[in-house]
Every structure is written in structure tokens, then in C-alpha cells.
Amino acid sequence: xxxxxxxxxxxxxxxxxxxxxxxxxxxxxxxxxxxxxxxxxxxxxxxxxxxxxxxxxxxxxxxxxxxxxxxxxxxxxxxxxxxxxxxxxxxxxxxxxxxxxxxxxxxxxxxxxxxxxxxxxxxxxxxxxxxxxxxxxxxxxxxxxxxxxxxxxxxxxxxxxxxxxxxxxxxxxxxxxxxxxxxxxxxxxxxxxxxxxxxxxxxxxxxxxxxxxxxxxxxxxxxxxxxxxxxxxxxxxxxxxxxxxxxxxxxxxxxxxxxxxxxxxxxxxx
Amino acid sequence: xxxxxxxxxxxxxxxxxxxxxxxxxxxxxxxxxxxxxxxxxxxxxxxxxxxxxxxxxxxxxxxxxxxxxxxxxxxxxxxxxxxxxxxxxxxxxxxxxxxxxxxxxxxxxxxxxxxxxxxxxxxxxxxxxxxxxxxxxxxxxxxxxxxxxxxxxxxxxxxxxxxxxxxxxxxxxxxxxxxxxxxxxxxxxxxxxxxxxxxxxxxxxxxxxxxxxxxxxxxxxxxxxxxxxxxxxxxxxxxxxxxxxxxxxxxxxxxxxxxxxxxxx
Numbered sequence: 001x002x003x004x005x006x007x008x009x010x011x012x013x014x015x016x017x018x019x020x021x022x023x024x025x026x027x028x029x030x031x032x033x034x035x036x037x038x039x040x041x042x043x044x045x046x047x048x049x050x051x052x053x054x055x056x057x058x059x060x061x062x063x064x065x066x067x068x069x070x071x072x073x074x075x076x077x078x079x080x081x082x083x084x085x086x087x088x089x090x091x092x093x094x095x096x097x098x099x100x101x102x103x104x105x106x107x108x109x110x111x112x113x114x115x116x117x118x119x120x121x122x123x124x125x126x127x128x129x130x131x132x133x134x135x136x137x138x139x140x141x142x143x144x145x146x147x148x149x150x151x152x153x154x155x156x157x158x159x160x161x162x163x164x165x166x167x168x169x170x171x172x173x174x175x176x177x178x179x180x181x182x183x184x185x186x187x188x189x190x191x192x193x194x195x196x197x198x199x200x201x202x203x204x205x206x207x208x209x210x211x212x213x214x215x216x217x218x219x220x221x222x223x224x225x226x227x228x229x230x231x232x233x234x235x236x237x238x239x240x241x242x243x244x245x246x247x248x249x250x251x252x253x254x255x256x257x258x259x260x261x262x263x264x265x266x267x268x269x270x
Numbered sequence: 271x272x273x274x275x276x277x278x279x280x281x282x283x284x285x286x287x288x289x290x291x292x293x294x295x296x297x298x299x300x301x302x303x304x305x306x307x308x309x310x311x312x313x314x315x316x317x318x319x320x321x322x323x324x325x326x327x328x329x330x331x332x333x334x335x336x337x338x339x340x341x342x343x344x345x346x347x348x349x350x351x352x353x354x355x356x357x358x359x360x361x362x363x364x365x366x367x368x369x370x371x372x373x374x375x376x377x378x379x380x381x382x383x384x385x386x387x388x389x390x391x392x393x394x395x396x397x398x399x400x401x402x403x404x405x406x407x408x409x410x411x412x413x414x415x416x417x418x419x420x421x422x423x424x425x426x427x428x429x430x431x432x433x434x435x436x437x438x439x440x441x442x443x444x445x446x447x448x449x450x451x452x453x454x455x456x457x458x459x460x461x462x463x464x465x466x467x468x469x470x471x472x473x474x475x476x477x478x479x480x481x482x483x484x485x486x487x488x489x490x491x492x493x494x495x496x497x498x499x500x501x502x503x504x505x506x507x508x509x510x511x512x513x514x515x516x517x518x519x520x521x522x523x524x525x526x527x528x529x530x531x532x533x534x535x
Contacts (some may be wrong), residue, residue, distance in 0.1 A: 084349075154363065157326075162333070163332060164377050164380040166380045174379070174380075178365065248492065260409070261366065
């Protein structure tokens with residue numbers, strides 16, 4: 001690689017980090033300016049500085065709520081991962097099961113979760129309902145991606161395993177699952193964000209019932225009390241949580257695939 | 271070493287009147303007869319679509335013939351950790367997520383070979399293909415020729431009686447192919463295994479084989495045979511000898527005849 005190309009690349013990487021920060025700072029400055037000049041009251045639109053103050057002042061309450069939501073999200077995500085991969089493997093082993101169950105997986109996926117959540121809250125205790133919501137939203141991408149991965153295996157390698165008389169279990173464990181891993185991890189990356197959305201939707205739906213203490217519940221509750229700064233503070237924490245989840249899963253993806261899969265290769269190493 | 275001749279011994283494997291029709295109606299093979307004798311290096315040479323690869327898959331048991339039978343010599347058995355067949359595909363067909371060592375170890379794992387000796391056997395065969403230093407590398411870190419060496423090592427690690435190779439060097443550059451041709455001949459002589467090799471290169475078939483079987487297409491069948499009764503080891507001198515040129519001409523003429531006799535495309 002020539003020195004010029006490497007300089008260009010470094011500048012490009014710097015721009016990719018710097019530009020969004022500049023845009024963010026600019027946006028916040030305009031927001032702050034408009035609120036102050038216009039004298040907009042906090043219950044209509046709080047200034048960014050007030051949101052940060054609220055975040056600091058209410059941190060005990062908000063961090064507790066964040067943990068509640070994160071735990072639900074994490075549980076929903078784990079169930080979705082296990083359920084999605086498990087169902088896909090089951091479908092792959094038996095056409096019969098696949099034909100019987102796949103349409104219902106699709107139905108679960110296409111029915112808007114906002115509409116399902118209130119029903120779940122009638123039949124299930126609140127924590128269970130929130131968990132089920134997170135699971136319903138998150139499991140489908142894992143199922144769909146894993147199914148695709150298990151079907152996209154190298155035909156010749158498949159023949160090789162047959163040639164050496166590999167058992168079904170060995171073929172699955174040593175061949176199909178590793179071959180499908182990039183697809184599975186892709187599905188998990190989507191599922192992480194969706195599990196958070198599912199948990200939030202269910203908490204909001206449960207909001208008026210009022211037994212919860214998650215972040216989305218805080219948003220609903222603050223809304224009823226016209227505590228708009230706290231709504232923004234909770235929202236900020238939620239989107240930070242979503243970003244962290246996404247990058248954590250991307251990191252896992254990279255660590256698992258960097259030695260062998262095209263998607264995780266360092267482009268400068270080519 | 272003498273090339274095996276017709277009366278040397280009973281065939282290791284014999285194809286008797288093999289026919290293969292695919293569900294879409296294509297007749298890939300019809301009335302294919304072929305004897306493969308122990309220690310032979312047989313090449314199936316023919317135009318694309320003549321069913322060479324299909325014949326190889328049928329010998330391997332990866333595909334069922336629609337007619338005829340594959341008969342194995344009674345001595346050909348498979349014990350624990352052994353496989354009587356090794357198969358090398360046109361592509362290296364390695365597991366990208368596994369190291370060179372683990373790729374070569376795979377057949378032994380699947381066959382349930384005792385772990386104590388398995389690692390030794392993998393080391394030995396990696397040494398034989400000249401990749402001992404690359405045991406911890408991943409396939410994507412290797413060149414095309416090296417990947418094919420790993421593929422050959424994997425096929426040899428079970429010490430198969432019959433090695434089936436489906437145009438293994440077709441995708442490689444000529445320099446790499448010549449080197450692998452020579453290395454393959456060395457291994458074949460050292461291991462005294464039997465090889466059935468599929469190619470569409472007249473020059474490669476004559477250089478490698480003790481016998482070239484020329485196939486005609488639509489449906490695939492044996493058209494003629496050319497025995498390459500030249501002593502091994504063969505080397506660069508053979509490649510440039512008038513004798514080699516003469517055999518290539520004979521094989522080439524036979525191939526032209528087979529193609530003229532082939533059915534309508």
C-alpha cells in the first residue's frame with residue numbers, strides 16, 4: 001500500500017468519527033439556543049442541558065429502571081437465540097416439523113407486537129408478558145437467518161461428510177452449525193436491538209397497569225406527570241443501551257469470524 | 271516400478287454396465303464398464319458432460335447407479351479409522367472455520383479413529399504434502415495450490431485403497447499444476463495406492479496415468495483405452511520427450527474419435 005493511500009485512509013477514518021460528532025454538537029447547540037431564546041417552557045421542550053441535569057439528579061431511579069429493562073432484554077434475547085437456533089435446527093432435521101410450524105412463526109412475526117402486548121398482559125404476569133414480547137419480536141430473525149445458513153452449506157463438504165459415514169449429530173455439530181455461524185451471528189445482531197424494542201413495547205403497554213419499573217415504564221409515567229425532561233433522559237438511556245447492545249454483538253461477531261469469514265476480514269490485510 | 275497390466279490381478283473395483291439417468295431425463299451414463307486394478311493410476315478423459323464426474327461419484331457411493339453394479343474386491347474392507355475411499359474434489363472443499371490440522375483430522379474424527387494415533391497420522395501426511403509448517407493456518411491464509419495439498423492430505427490420511435480425484439488441478443496455474451502432478455506421482459508410488467483421476471487435459475492424463483480411459487458423451491460410456499506403458503518415475507524429461515508427444519497424439523486422436531461418436535449435443 002502506498003503512503004498516499006494510507007494517509008487518505010487515515011483521513012477517511014478520522015472524518016467518519018469526527019463528522020457525526022460535529023453534527024451532534026451542532027444540533028444540540030441549536031436546540032439549546034432555540035429553547036433559551038424562545039423561552040420555551042420545559043414541559044413543552046426541555047433544553048439539552050436540563051435533560052442532562054435531570055439525568056444526573058434522577059440517576060438512582062433511572063439507572064435502576066435501566067437495569068430492569070436490560071435484564072428483561074437480555075433474558076428475551078437469550079430465549080430468542082435459543083428458540084431461533086433450536087427451531088431452525090429442528091426444521092432442518094425434519095421437513096415434517098418445518099411444514100407444521102413455520103407458518104405460525106411467520107404469523108407471530110407479522111402481527112404487530114404493539115397489538116399483541118395488551119393481550120399478553122391479560123393472561124400473563126407482567127414480567128412474563130414483557131419477556132414473551134421481547135422473545136416474539138427477537139426470535140424470528142434468528143430463526144430465518146439460521147435456516148438460511150443451514151440450507152446454504154457447501155454441497156461438496158456435505159458429500160465429504162457422507163463419504164466418511166458421519167452421523168447426523170456429527171454432521172450438524174461439525175459441519176452445518178459452524179457453516180451457518182456467520183448467518184446465526186447476523187440474526188443475533190438484529191435480535192439484540194429487537195429484544196430491547198419488544199421489552200419497551202410491553203412495558204409501555206403495561207404502563208397504565210403500573211406495576212413495572214423499567215425505563216419504558218418511567219417514560220410512560222413521566223408522561224402522565226408532564227415530567228418531560230425525565231422522559232427525554234430515559235429515552236437517552238434507552239438509545240444508549242441499544243447502541244451498546246449493537247456494538248457488543250458486532251464485537252462478538254468479529255471475534256468469532258475474523259480468522260475465516262469474508263465478512264469479518266480486515267480490508268487492509270488483502 | 272512397472273505400470274499395472276491387464277493380467278496383474280483381479281480388479282479392486284469393477285463397474286458393470288453402469289447406467290445413470292437423472293430425474294430430468296438426462297442419461298449421464300449408459301453401459302459403462304470399467305475395471306480398476308490394484309496399484310493402477312487410471313485417468314478418465316473426456317469432453318465435458320461425458321459423465322466422468324458422475325462415474326466417480328458412483329464409485330464413491332455418493333450417487334446410486336440407475337442400472338448395473340459396482341463390485342468391490344473381497345479384500346477391500348474398511349476397519350475402524352480406515353476408509354477404503356479418499357475423494358478429492360475440483361475445489362479444495364475445506365472447512366474455512368478450521369485450521370489445516372483440523373481439516374486433515376476430520377476423516378479420522380468421523381471414523382472414530384483412536385485419538386492417540388490420529389494426531390501422528392495427520393502430522394505424517396501433512397509432512398508428505400509439504401505443509402507441516404502450516405498446520406495452524408486457516409484455509410484462507412493459503413494459496414490455491416496449498417489448499418489443494420491440504421485437500422489431498424485429507425483424502426490420504428485414512429490410507430485409502432482407492433483415491434478418487436475429480437479434476438483436482440483444473441483451477442490451478444500451469445506451474446503449480448506441474449509441481450502437484452509430480453508430487454502426486456511421488457505419493458502414489460510411495461503409498462502404493464490406486465488412483466482414479468478425472469481430467470479434460472490430454473497432457474495431464476498422459477503424464478500421470480498408467481492407463482487413460484477415453485469416454486464418449488451423451489450418454490457417457492467408455493470409448494477406448496490407451497495404455498501408457500512408460501516406466502515411473504516420470505519427470506520433466508518425460509514431459510519433453512518424443513515418446514510423451516506420441517502418447518499425447520494417440521490419446522488426442524482417441525478423444526477426437528470419441529467426440530465424433532458422441533450423441534447429438
